[in-house]
Amino acid sequence: MLENKILDLIENEDKRKPLTDSDIAKLxxxxxxxxxxxRTEKNINNSRQRKEAILYSDIKEIIIEDKDISDRQLCxxxxxxxxxxxxxxxxxxxxxxxxxxxxxxxxxxxxxxxDQPKNFITVKSVxxxxxxxxxxxxxxxxxxxxxxxxxxxxRNIIGYHGSLKNAISQAEAAVLxxxxxxxxxxxxxxxxxxxxxxxxMYNFAISSSHFDKNxxxxxxxxxxxxxNPQLLLSQLFGYSKGAFTGAxxxxxxxxxxxxxGILFLDEVHRLPSEGQEILFYLLDKGKYRRLGETExxxxxxxxxxxxxxxxxxxxxxxxxxxxxxxxxxxxxxxxRPVNEKYVLIKSFFSQESARVGKxxxxxxxxxxxxxxxxxxxxxxxxxxxxxxxxxxxxxxxLSNNSNEVAIDIKDLPKHVPLEILSVxxxxxxxxxxxxxxxxxxxxxxxxxxxxxxxxxxxDGIYSNIEEKYYKLEKQGLSKDEINKILWSKVEFxxxxxxxNIESNMFFPKEELKNIIDEKILNVVEKVTDIxxxxxxxxxxxxxYCVAMHLNSTYERLKQxxxxxxxxxxxxxxxxxxxxxxxxxxxxxxxxxxxxELPEDEIGFIAMYLKTFSEVDKNVSRVAVIVLSHGHVAxxxxxxxxxxxxxNLAVGIEMSLDENPQTLLExxxxxxxxxxxxxxxxxxxxxxxxxxxxxxxxxxxxxPTRVIGRVDTVMVLEAxxxxxxxxxxxxxxxxxxxxxxxxxxxxxxxxxxxxTIITICITGEGTALKIKKYLEDVVLGNTNKNLxxxxxxxxxxxxxxxxxxxxxxDHDIAAIVGTIDPELESIPFISFQDILKESGKLRLKxxxxxxxxxxxxxxxxxxxxxxxxxxxxxxxxxxxxEMCSLLISKGRVSENFTMSVYKRExxxxxxxxxTFGIPHGLSEFVEKSSIAIFKLxxxxxxxxxxxxxxxxxxxxxxxxxxxxxxxxxxxSKTEVANKLRKSNSPKEISDILLKI
Numbered sequence: 001m002l003e004n005k006i007l008d009l010i011e012n013e014d015k016r017k018p019l020t021d022s023d024i025a026k027l028x029x030x031x032x033x034x035x036x037x038x039r040t041e042k043n044i045n046n047s048r049q050r051k052e053a054i055l056y057s058d059i060k061e062i063i064i065e066d067k068d069i070s071d072r073q074l075c076x077x078x079x080x081x082x083x084x085x086x087x088x089x090x091x092x093x094x095x096x097x098x099x100x101x102x103x104x105x106x107x108x109x110x111x112x113x114x115d116q117p118k119n120f121i122t123v124k125s126v127x128x129x130x131x132x133x134x135x136x137x138x139x140x141x142x143x144x145x146x147x148x149x150x151x152x153x154x155r156n157i158i159g160y161h162g163s164l165k166n167a168i169s170q171a172e173a174a175v176l177x178x179x180x181x182x183x184x185x186x187x188x189x190x191x192x193x194x195x196x197x198x199x200x201m202y203n204f205a206i207s208s209s210h211f212d213k214n215x216x217x218x219x220x221x222x223x224x225x226x227x228n229p230q231l232l233l234s235q236l237f238g239y240s241k242g243a244f245t246g247a248x249x250x251x252x253x254x255x256x257x258x259x260x261g262i263l264f265l266d267e268v269h270r271l272p273s274e275g276q277e278i279l280f281y282l283l284d285k286g287k288y289r290r291l292g293e294t295e296x297x298x299x300x301x302x303x304x305x306x307x308x309x310x311x312x313x314x315x316x317x318x319x320x321x322x323x324x325x326x327x328x329x330x331x332x333x334x335x336r337p338v339n340e341k342y343v344l345i346k347s348f349f350s351q352e353s354a355r356v357g358k359x360x361x362x363x364x365x366x367x368x369x370x371x372x373x374x375x376x377x378x379x380x381x382x383x384x385x386x387x388x389x390x391x392x393x394x395x396x397x398l399s400n401n402s403n404e405v406a407i408d409i410k411d412l413p414k415h416v417p418l419e420i421l422s423v424x425x426x427x428x429x430x431x432x433x434x435x436x437x438x439x440x441x442x443x444x445x446x447x448x449x450x451x452x453x454x455x456x457x458x459d460g461i462y463s464n465i466e467e468k469y470y471k472l473e474k475q476g477l478s479k480d481e482i483n484k485i486l487w488s489k490v491e492f493x494x495x496x497x498x499x500n501i502e503s504n505m506f507f508p509k510e511e512l513k514n515i516i517d518e519k520i521l522n523v524v525e526k527v528t529d530i531x532x533x534x535x536x537x538x539x540x541x542x543x544y545c546v547a548m549h550l551n552s553t554y555e556r557l558k559q560x561x562x563x564x565x566x567x568x569x570x571x572x573x574x575x576x577x578x579x580x581x582x583x584x585x586x587x588x589x590x591x592x593x594x595x596e597l598p599e600d601e602i603g604f605i606a607m608y609l610k611t612f613s614e615v616d617k618n619v620s621r622v623a624v625i626v627l628s629h630g631h632v633a634x635x636x637x638x639x640x641x642x643x644x645x646x647n648l649a650v651g652i653e654m655s656l657d658e659n660p661q662t663l664l665e666x667x668x669x670x671x672x673x674x675x676x677x678x679x680x681x682x683x684x685x686x687x688x689x690x691x692x693x694x695x696x697x698x699x700x701x702x703p704t705r706v707i708g709r710v711d712t713v714m715v716l717e718a719x720x721x722x723x724x725x726x727x728x729x730x731x732x733x734x735x736x737x738x739x740x741x742x743x744x745x746x747x748x749x750x751x752x753x754x755t756i757i758t759i760c761i762t763g764e765g766t767a768l769k770i771k772k773y774l775e776d777v778v779l780g781n782t783n784k785n786l787x788x789x790x791x792x793x794x795x796x797x798x799x800x801x802x803x804x805x806x807x808x809d810h811d812i813a814a815i816v817g818t819i820d821p822e823l824e825s826i827p828f829i830s831f832q833d834i835l836k837e838s839g840k841l842r843l844k845x846x847x848x849x850x851x852x853x854x855x856x857x858x859x860x861x862x863x864x865x866x867x868x869x870x871x872x873x874x875x876x877x878x879x880x881e882m883c884s885l886l887i888s889k890g891r892v893s894e895n896f897t898m899s900v901y902k903r904e905x906x907x908x909x910x911x912x913x914t915f916g917i918p919h920g921l922s923e924f925v926e927k928s929s930i931a932i933f934k935l936x937x938x939x940x941x942x943x944x945x946x947x948x949x950x951x952x953x954x955x956x957x958x959x960x961x962x963x964x965x966x967x968x969x970x971s972k973t974e975v976a977n978k979l980r981k982s983n984s985p986k987e988i989s990d991i992l993l994k995i
Contacts, residue, residue: 002028006038015054016082018047020403048359048443055083059090060097067098153203158343163336167328171197174326175205180260181303183283183323185268185312188330191380194307195219197330198264201305205262216261218254223270231902232271233278234291243292255288258302268306269315276320279304283323333378338371345370348383350440352390353405358397360390360405362438366412373416388413410607516551523592524550527585534581535613537673546608550589557595571603575610582606620676622722622729624649626715627667627692628685640715649719650674654689664692671696671704679703679729681718681736683710701804703826705733730827735958754847755810757803757826758790759817767792770816770831774843786847814846836863837986837993856961857930857969857992864889865931866985875941879904879918882931882952889929892954896924900952911951911970916941919953928962929954932988934979949979966992 005028013019019027021035028035039046055078062069062077069077071091078085154160154168174182184201186194205211220236234243238253255263265271282288283304287297304324312321333341345367353360366389375381392411397404524547532538572579582605586597626633626649633651640649650670654663671680682693682704693706707714714736721732758770767790774788787810791802800821806812812826820828827846833839841858865885870878883897899920903909909917931952938946951970955962969975969992982988 002030003038006035007042010044010050014082016051016058017084018050020047022401022403023047048441051083055085056093056097058083059093060101063094063097064101067101153200153207157197157200158347159336159340162340163331167197167330170326170328171201172204174328175201175303176208176210180301181205181210181262182326183304184306184326184328185321185324186305186307186328186330187312188307188309189332189378190309191378192330192332193379194330195264195266197328198262198305198307202262202264205303211262212260216258217264218258218261219264219266220254221266223267236278237288237290239291240293243290250290253290255282255300255302256298259300260302262303262305265304265306267308269308269310269312273317276317280319280323283320333375333382341371342367344379344382345386346438346440348386349390349407349438352387353440354442356390356394356405357442358394358403358405359439359441360393360407362407362440363409364437365409366407367438369409369412369416385413385416516547517554519593520551520554521547523589526592527588530585530588531581531609534584535609538609538613542608546605549604549608553597553601554593554595557597571606575606578606578609578613579603581609620678621648622678622727622732623671623674623676623680624683624715624718624722625667625670625674625680626651626683626710627654627663627689628652628710629654629689632685636710636712636715639712640719646719646723648722649715660689663689664695667692668696668699671702672700675700675702678727679705681722681729681732682706683714683718684708685710697807698809701807703729703807705729707733707736754813755787755789755806756843756847757806757812757815757817758788759803759815759819759821760792767817770818770834774816774834814843816843837990838862841993855993856965860928860930860955860959860962861989861992862889862929863985863989865891865929866934866988867932868934868983868985868988869936870933871936875904875916875939878916878933878935878939878950879952882918882933882950883920886929886931886952886954891925891927891929892920893924893926896920896954899924910941910945910947911967914947914949914976915970916947916950917953918950919955922956922959925954925956928956928959930962930966934982934988 006024009019009024009027021032021039025032025035058078058081059074062074071094074094075085075090078090152172154171157164157168159165160168171184174184186197188194199217202211202215202217206213206215222232233239234251234253236253236255238251238256241248241250282300282302285297286301287299289297306324308315312327333344349360349362370382370386375385377384389407389411390405393405393407396402396406396411524543527546528538528543531542579602582602585605586602590596626637628636628651631653633653635651637649637651641647652663652667652670654660667682674680679702680696682696684690684692684706686708690706690708693704696702697704718732718736721727721735756774758767758774760767760770771788771790789806789810791806803812803815803821803826807826815821815826815828816831816834817828818831820830822828827842829839829843829846834843838858838861841855845858867885870881879900880897883892883900886892886896887894897920900918903920904918909919911917931954933950933952935948935950938948941947941950951966953963953966975991978991979988982991
């Protein structure tokens, strides 16, 4: 029986090396989760707890024998006994035993620490002072948790004795002020912990008994209601039945829910002036009325805590600021002392250890990098970066079948090792002080998740990684194959998660002279120039990183110390080109400094070359280039870049006496340099410059679109659209110039003005069938100057290469087929869509056939989103159904539903009094779409208005033509009658798309 086997294994295990749940699971051929559950049900300790009892006894025996034994010697003694344990864990147990057996010695050590300079810290002193217990997901130090009388949540925050001392003192005063606290404003940059601090104030209010133990804490994000005072009013104060259209019942507001507690107004600077004025009466008198009430006032006993990242003088009304007496400013992480940063880092690693259920060993280089790097996202970003590193380390532990997670420098996000802070901070975390790895255990922390934490990776991140790993393992894949598949998915998700808070910031090169020998800087300058000869667009980060690394290496070599590169063989194989270049750079370094760098150093330099020459494909954009006669282009580009906070646009100016051929050659070089894989939009003023696009595309294979008569407004719009996440070259050029766009024609196309590619993954035969269908059924004889080329492709990469070759001699209008080659500059229509009328019309639009009769609804009407003969009894049921349909088809995100309801609260949306037209915010729309439900029986939509056709709009900001066309169509009586008589999605689609 399985249970007996498990019990027998635990009973007969090596007590000094007890079996982990994973070990037992493998021996009995089951899952680790099953073992953990079984062990918990039987009240059996985990492997660490089973080992601790005998380990403690053995260490105590050794220490009594030799109380001055070093941690290293103690580890050796334990290893001989059969233990496999880290030096850190041994050190912690040793301290505990010394305190118990030799209390006088422990007290003397404590006094020695007090005599050290204030900012001088070692790993041990930091752990002793602040890091014995960390008990919160953000920054609570629970070192006093043994004292049950200590219930002050504020004083348990890391930094209470240091950088946060004044802030915490103010917070205590604000909470304890009679009768119900002082309204408080929290100031600080994004990520410093304002939300967490507000929650800590609330917890302190409860624990101090100043607030009732059941007092509520209500969070309200003001950014959700910017410029919408009416909706703000209804959310904060509630409303009475009949207060406005759609208010069919009374509703309790957030102020009422927060009565006798705390209302936290996050991002209060996003509150419009009208919204701030609405709160005056509550702040002054503690009274309010629900929306729609005109007689008696309601009373609320509420303490308000507001938070902002902005200067309150410029973002909040003076009259509003006067009503908030307590202002508390929280420092950025870069302004906090190193010892606090260290404890925060240890805290976050401890939390991840608890989440993953494994011991985590962090290399001391990782700790130093996290202490040194510039962290613009503050504590929030620090936590995110640590979680990314732990996820990477966890992947590696699975492939290595390890019970521990090891975090090395390569596991950190790219930007972390690159950041450089002041010389002063660097001295405080020198290798002489931080020279030991940090080990954290699942038992070190009891995590306590914050109510709303944007910086926290999902709870299921580790279990998802593990689940996917074992699933792939069961399929018979090798470890290398599993790692490639698994990590590609994890890397993509982590990079998306970290993208919002990544930032590279450097100080001037001159400052490096204060910490790095000038002769080394000169050598690095030289090798950087050599590297640029082999690798185009190498990032500036390369210089800084190699300078710091080489300086450290040079010092080590002088001391006879060598650092091994554990990935040396892998780098030689996988980074062949970078390794070849690194050998050239190493030779130059050796000659210039008269040293002999070991082969491992070549691997390090190759890693830097690889890291700083890669372009992040996930954030590629359409390049924008402006060409002009005279000194015009650079001025327009400068305005657009500065206003939009980017350097995306590039200007090229042609002097009046310059040869056009010379300008063309310059333009070709610029296009090659700035292209990020999505093509280039070229905006020109006049003349021969409009022909450059076709020549550049033919010469380089890079897709281009050219638009003439450029002005500053056009450049602004082009850059704005290019910065949007899912933008592509075709859509931007079409939106900018509409019917007037001059798109460069390719001369090699001869008499064919347009080309369609038909494509199929199964072979050219199917592609030929698609071609014949287009010729016979879709296009007929509508355009004789049209070529259709069929292509059979094995995979997407081959498809892209083949189509790029064709594009050099043909102006490709669209691709039709069974596989999307994902070329951003060329629109794709699936063969399934071509079988529908909407797909045929889209293709004709791309070919500019019957342009004057084009119906913009063809891009948003889809039969999959049309339902007929439905029975829904309430408006809310119907809205839920329609939103769910749009979400399931990937047309909108889940937030779209709430935005529809918010809009409906302002008044029912009707057209012609007979059509319901609900709609939500464009920011939640993934793909512009319209959903249509025709009902069997009319439903009440707004007061006395009944509707039997509901059309939900999920449109983007630039879909004005769609709305105008829809309303123009619906305003026709015959269309309305036909819609009500229709019996199928196709029939409704045909009625609305009829040209």
